[in-house]
Amino acid sequence: MSYLEITDLHISFGRHHRPAVRGISLSVGERDRLGIIGQSGSGKSVTALAVMGLLPQHAHVAGSIRLAGRELVGLPERDMKRLRGDEVSMIFQEPMTALDPTMRVGRQVGEVVALHHGEKRGGIHDEVLDWLGRVGISEPQRIADSFPHELSGGQRQRALIAMALANQPGLVLCDEPTTALDVLVQRQILALLAEQLADRAAIFVSHDLAVVRQVCRRVAVMLEGEIVEEGDIEDVIAEPQHPYTKGLIASARVDRVAPGEPLPSVADYYPGAAT
Amino acid sequence: MRHVTLYLGAGLIGVIVAMAVVGTFWTPYPPDAVVGPGLQPPSAEHWLGTDGLGGDIFSRLLSGARICLLIGIGSVVAAAVVGVPVGIFSGMVRGWVGEIPARLSDILYGFPALLLAILFAAALGGSTWTATMAIALASIPAFVRIARAATLQVMSQGYIEAARVSGTPRTAVAARHVLPNIAPAVGVQLSVSVGLAILAEAGLSYLGLGSGPETPTWGRMLREAQTYVFSAPQLALWPGLAIAVATLGFNLLGDGLRDLLDPRLREIR
Amino acid sequence: MALRRVGERAAWLLASLLLASLLIFAATNALPGDVAQVMLGTNATPGEAARLRAELGLDQPFLVRYMEWIWGALRFDFGESYITGKPIAPLIASRLAVSAWLILFGMIVAVLIALPAGAYAAVRRRHADGVAVSALSQIGLAVPAFWAGIWLVVIFAVNLQWLPAGGYVTPQESVGQWLAHLVLPVTSLAIVQASIISRYVRGSVIEVLHEDYFRTARAVGWSRTGALMRHGLRNTGISLLTVIGLQLATLLVGAIIIEQVFALPGLGSSLLLAVSQRDLGVVQAIVLLLVWAVLAINFLVDVAYQLIDPRLRRVGDDR
Numbered sequence: 122m123s124y125l126e127i128t129d130l131h132i133s134f135g136r137h138h139r140p141a142v143r144g145i146s147l148s149v150g151e152r153d154r155l156g157i158i159g160q161s162g163s164g165k166s167v168t169a170l171a172v173m174g175l176l177p178q179h180a181h182v183a184g185s186i187r188l189a190g191r192e193l194v195g196l197p198e199r200d201m202k203r204l205r206g207d208e209v210s211m212i213f214q215e216p217m218t219a220l221d222p223t224m225r226v227g228r229q230v231g232e233v234v235a236l237h238h239g240e241k242r243g244g245i246h247d248e249v250l251d252w253l254g255r256v257g258i259s260e261p262q263r264i265a266d267s268f269p270h271e272l273s274g275g276q277r278q279r280a281l282i283a284m285a286l287a288n289q290p291g292l293v294l295c296d297e298p299t300t301a302l303d304v305l306v307q308r309q310i311l312a313l314l315a316e317q318l319a320d321r322a323a324i325f326v327s328h329d330l331a332v333v334r335q336v337c338r339r340v341a342v343m344l345e346g347e348i349v350e351e352g353d354i355e356d357v358i359a360e361p362q363h364p365y366t367k368g369l370i371a372s373a374r375v376d377r378v379a380p381g382e383p384l385p386s387v388a389d390y391y392p393g394a395a396t
Numbered sequence: 397m398r399h400v401t402l403y404l405g406a407g408l409i410g411v412i413v414a415m416a417v418v419g420t421f422w423t424p425y426p427p428d429a430v431v432g433p434g435l436q437p438p439s440a441e442h443w444l445g446t447d448g449l450g451g452d453i454f455s456r457l458l459s460g461a462r463i464c465l466l467i468g469i470g471s472v473v474a475a476a477v478v479g480v481p482v483g484i485f486s487g488m489v490r491g492w493v494g495e496i497p498a499r500l501s502d503i504l505y506g507f508p509a510l511l512l513a514i515l516f517a518a519a520l521g522g523s524t525w526t527a528t529m530a531i532a533l534a535s536i537p538a539f540v541r542i543a544r545a546a547t548l549q550v551m552s553q554g555y556i557e558a559a560r561v562s563g564t565p566r567t568a569v570a571a572r573h574v575l576p577n578i579a580p581a582v583g584v585q586l587s588v589s590v591g592l593a594i595l596a597e598a599g600l601s602y603l604g605l606g607s608g609p610e611t612p613t614w615g616r617m618l619r620e621a622q623t624y625v626f627s628a629p630q631l632a633l634w635p636g637l638a639i640a641v642a643t644l645g646f647n648l649l650g651d652g653l654r655d656l657l658d659p660r661l662r663e664i665r
Numbered sequence: 666m667a668l669r670r671v672g673e674r675a676a677w678l679l680a681s682l683l684l685a686s687l688l689i690f691a692a693t694n695a696l697p698g699d700v701a702q703v704m705l706g707t708n709a710t711p712g713e714a715a716r717l718r719a720e721l722g723l724d725q726p727f728l729v730r731y732m733e734w735i736w737g738a739l740r741f742d743f744g745e746s747y748i749t750g751k752p753i754a755p756l757i758a759s760r761l762a763v764s765a766w767l768i769l770f771g772m773i774v775a776v777l778i779a780l781p782a783g784a785y786a787a788v789r790r791r792h793a794d795g796v797a798v799s800a801l802s803q804i805g806l807a808v809p810a811f812w813a814g815i816w817l818v819v820i821f822a823v824n825l826q827w828l829p830a831g832g833y834v835t836p837q838e839s840v841g842q843w844l845a846h847l848v849l850p851v852t853s854l855a856i857v858q859a860s861i862i863s864r865y866v867r868g869s870v871i872e873v874l875h876e877d878y879f880r881t882a883r884a885v886g887w888s889r890t891g892a893l894m895r896h897g898l899r900n901t902g903i904s905l906l907t908v909i910g911l912q913l914a915t916l917l918v919g920a921i922i923i924e925q926v927f928a929l930p931g932l933g934s935s936l937l938l939a940v941s942q943r944d945l946g947v948v949q950a951i952v953l954l955l956v957w958a959v960l961a962i963n964f965l966v967d968v969a970y971q972l973i974d975p976r977l978r979r980v981g982d983d984r
């Protein structure tokens with residue numbers, strides 16, 4: 122059995138049960154990295170939040186999410202919160218606003234360790250600096266003593282990655298972690314993630330196939346709450362089956378468009394996807 | 397369930413308005429006259445009983461509604477008529493010229509209605525007019541602030557810049573773009589300010605700084621009721637309830653309007 | 666830098682203090698009404714009135730009289746009362762403590778109620794109990810403080826006879842009695858304040874609940890309450906400080922009325938007595954003090970805000 126096993130997951134919102142995820146099944150092995158790709162509203166982020174147990178209160182979840190054999194759907198909040206940040210953690214899209222503006226960065230990183238493992242042997246300070254160094258921050262001490270607004274977007278995202286990894290979680294969920302960053306920083310952060318996630322399970326949610334390709338071996342394509350295609354990422358790119366996937370790939374290959382030709386869009390291949 | 401605050405607010409205001417309309421044309425007894433023995437319990441002749449001096453409480457209550465609305469709405473509308481143009485001016489004109497009205501209104505903000513009313517009453521003697529003037533003056537800063545903030549926001553939009561570049565004069569820009577855009581915020585503030593004004597008026601009358609004894613305002617009724625707090629505490633019931641209903645009505649109407657006009661804030665308020 | 670902004674604010678504070686004093690003096694002097702006539706009564710001859718005016722310095726030009734007044738005020742010397750002939754400053758000093766205690770306790774109690782109530786109303790805003798807390802604050806906002814005070818007297822002083830209906834005992838005389846006499850006035854003042862502040866807290870906490878850093882805190886393993894205590898209150902507290910500063914004016918006014926309800930010998934009751942006697946000197950002095958207090962405290966809150974919010978502390982010109 123895989124490390125993370127999602128079976129027939131249904132998620133809907135509100136009194137009218139507006140569906141967001143319609144019966145998807147996924148599995149991620151212990152050192153497996155799965156990309157989930159799809160446009161906004163396809164249900165990819167909602168799926169990640171469901172694994173974290175962080176869906177809003179008006180969400181209805183049915184089906185099964187098993188982490189290391191343990192059922193997460195319906196798990197009481199007091200048990201779920203012990204897993205979050207320890208067994209499973211998440212990296213979000215907006216590094217600019219994801220840190221508490223009133224608290225020094227080092228304290229926020231250290232808090233994650235202290236929260237799950239107590240104020241162990243006074244070594245948290247060193248552990249924080251160690252982690253900041255491992256995520257590629259060159260002056261850990263200075264950054265630890267800074268407030269979030271004093272850091273660049275890349276530095277903030279590194280700090281957030283340190284927070285997500287600090288307790289060595291078995292599963293890391295990344296929700297568009299590089300979308301808000303500029304291209305150069307994006308590449309650095311992707312390299313860092315590829316390196317840090319190498320020995321654990323990860324789900325990488327993105328709308329950008331090229332980004333997912335740098336980190337993941339497998340990919341699942343989500344459309345309107347369903348998985349329309351899944352497989353080895355190189356196979357999917359070489360031989361996409363679903364028209365939506367074909368469109369995604371064609372629109373990403375701008376270099377293959379002859380001058381004067383209109384740019385291909387997903388809608389050319391899958392009209393339902395028009396945004 | 398949608399717009400429930402709006403309807404509730406409008407309903408409560410409707411009650412007060414109905415009282416004011418009825419009270420203008422008909423009261424069971426003259427509101428300012430002694431019509432029977434004092435401190436009577438409610439009866440068929442006196443629906444809510446009589447006060448300490450023998451006035452009919454129900455008649456005085458009805459007649460108080462009109463004064464409450466007149467002072468509350470009158471003073472706030474006057475404040476808006478002054479404050480909104482000043483705020484727009486302050487928001488449209490860059491540099492220190494635009495800054496000055498905003499700063500002056502900040503100072504005025506340090507003068508609550510009660511202190512202004514006290515100053516006026518000390519110099520002129522308290523009356524309905526000094527109370528209304530004081531409440532109006534004290535209500536101005538809120539309008540300056542809100543009109544200025546909204547104007548600044550509108551002025552930073554691209555289409556304003558476009559209008560200016562194309563040679564449209566300032567006043568035309570204000571009339572065409574600023575006014576319609578700040579109208580919702582001003583509308584909400586009007587309602588909220590009237591609620592505050594009604595409370596302020598009640599406080600002034602209670603302290604004897606507002607209308608004279610011949611005018612049965614709700615605040616004054618409470619002032620008189622306090623004399624009998626040991627023997628007839630029920631006298632304090634109706635006027636206070638009426639003030640609370642009127643204030644609640646305008647506050648809810650303001651909240652409801654805010655929800656209606658600014659869906660972005662619906663979640664927050 | 667932040668320091669420059671504080672300097673600017675300080676300069677503006679001085680200007681506002683000056684302008685406010687001018688306004689107060691003008692309102693009580695330039696308006697019609699003759700102090701000498703009031704003091705002598707209606708049957709005084711014009712000659713007597715003129716002599717008294719000269720004696721009081723009222724025949725001097727407006728600006729000269731203003732300068733004399735404000736110069737005295739800066740040395741805490743407001744001259745003598747026209748009515749009692751006694752110096753005004755000692756009267757104010759003796760009354761100040763009562764009002765200060767009332768306002769201080771009122772604000773503390775209000776914040777202690779408003780913080781948990783507002784946070785609860787925010788977190789439970791989709792549930793009946795959260796909505797009920799919001800509705801309660803909406804009602805508290807509409808109830809006049811003095812009306813609440815009257816009913817507190819009716820219930821706790823007249824019927825239950827637990828607490829005194831009014832009056833004041835200094836803490837030097839008896840701490841227990843002092844507190845007993847403050848309970849009802851402070852409560853009536855705090856009901857309204859707590860309602861106002863709890864609505865700000867509610868709005869601010871709902872904002873925090875939508876913040877990305879709140880989600881981050883949840884994702885690293887904080888419970889909703891834990892994340893709110895640890896990260897929400899820090900951020901709410903900063904904006905709450907501003908609200909408390911702005912509410913001070915409301916609180917001062919509330920205190921004046923509440924002193925009247927409970928017959929507390931504070932600044933408010935002196936002020937109202939002076940108004941009824943047309944004792945302009947006392948009115949000017951107390952109003953000046955109150956307005957200056959409001960302006961000064963708003964200044965201090967603004968400076969404190971600069972110092973507390975880390976985003977403003979180092980890059981002051983950022984926003």
